[in-house]
Amino acid sequence: MLSFGLILITSLFFTGIIGRTKSLMAGRKGPDVFQPIKNVLLLLRKGSVFSSTSGLITQLAPTISLATVLTAALLVPFNGQQAVISFSYDFVLFAYLLALGRFFMIIAALDAGSSFQGMGAARESLYSMLLEPAFFMILASFCLITHNSSFAGIFSSLGQMNTEFLLAAVLAIFVFVNIALVENSRLPVDDPKTHLELTMIHEVMVLDLCGFDLGLVQITSFLKFAIFGTLIANCVMPGFIPVIAQIAIYFAIQMLFAIVIGSVESFRARNRLNRNAQYILAVVAISLIAFVLTLFL
Template sequence: FIYLLGLGKFFMIVAALDTGSAFEGMGASREALYSMLVEPAFFILFASLAMLSGTTSFETFFYSLTFNSSLAIFIGVLATYLIFHIALLENSRMPYDDPKTHLELTMIHEVMVLDYCGFDLALIQWAGHLKFIIYSLLVSNLFIASSFPEWLQWLIFVLTTLLFAIAVGFVESFRARHKLRSNNKAIVILIPISILIFFGSMLIMNKLF
């Protein structure tokens, strides 16, 4: 699953480089760097959740998770926070990037699509929206138990997606963009959060002490 997301990022970068534009190449290198920096947090998070669930199969991965203690709920909240920030980063949203900016030197994602228009640009925008839905699905699946009826599972998914969209709008309305040189630090901070989730998972499974 993670490598499938990475494959989409790879083709996005290749498409930007294919234009031969120096600006788009600059944006592609920044996007690749940020994805590389956030990758450890992503892997540690899912490794921790896989350890908690006892399986690596996505078919039963989330259904096996149970948040029946205060520590488990805390881990769920941290995981939600982490996935949300990864979604903002991977979709080049505030505070990591400003999709409304018109200054090419500070753009990240938007500079990669400057030379695209029409159907090609529509596909790129559609892919970005799909990624947001995928990340909101990950969050909703954290809190959907296998014992829930199907209508409740759909309701949780719809509500989570709406809350996800509202949260993105809230962040973009009230958060200022990081300085470009500060983005690396802001992204690397996500790694200690994922490590905290890992140790919390170890505590739940009584494998730490």
């Protein structure tokens, strides 16, 4: 239950910190850390304009997407503490729940009947498909070195902080960070601030959503960041210190994660779109290296 609460709290400020970092790096003061969540609250209070082409799927998709991410959040543990729901190989369900949400967002994009949305949908489904094996390989290597089969078991073993665990955890963190970037359409795969529809991925998919539904999409994205942030924190969280200290470390890691994303976005240009596939395959290759490494540990 603790992890679910922490995920909710993190999701409130996470994107704000990214934005703040970017503006500080650019020499501006920048908006409040809670500005994104205020924007969402504003969106939630608005009415809606739907495309006359779209139908039932557009109405359903943002809701289902949010529901899947909330359900997936229930499966994420906090260090050794059990998640709300935990069973062996729960991470398979976790991955497929996220895929269900993605499925609905992709078909909602096609529902608008425009070439822009279709473009975004095609890209999103291609990249997420390529990334799928990375998550499973990292979890397979965790299963192998910790001899556990569930999120909770794996992370409580990792909490013992053996050197060999740490080595695998470092590679795992790299992969998780990249999965989070692709899932949330961030640099270097996608630029959320771009103004040209032709080069967008995620933004162009939700081009025809507004008001309440757009708010839901934003919340979903905040939650996804917080979920992956929690997974990352779990990889390096020492299990032998008191819970209060763990929570402090947790928030420090979340802040660091957000600042890293902000700095990357400040200094890096985006990949050329046709290079994205290679970039993602490189991430998959690193997860394979992590797996091979665990065989020798």
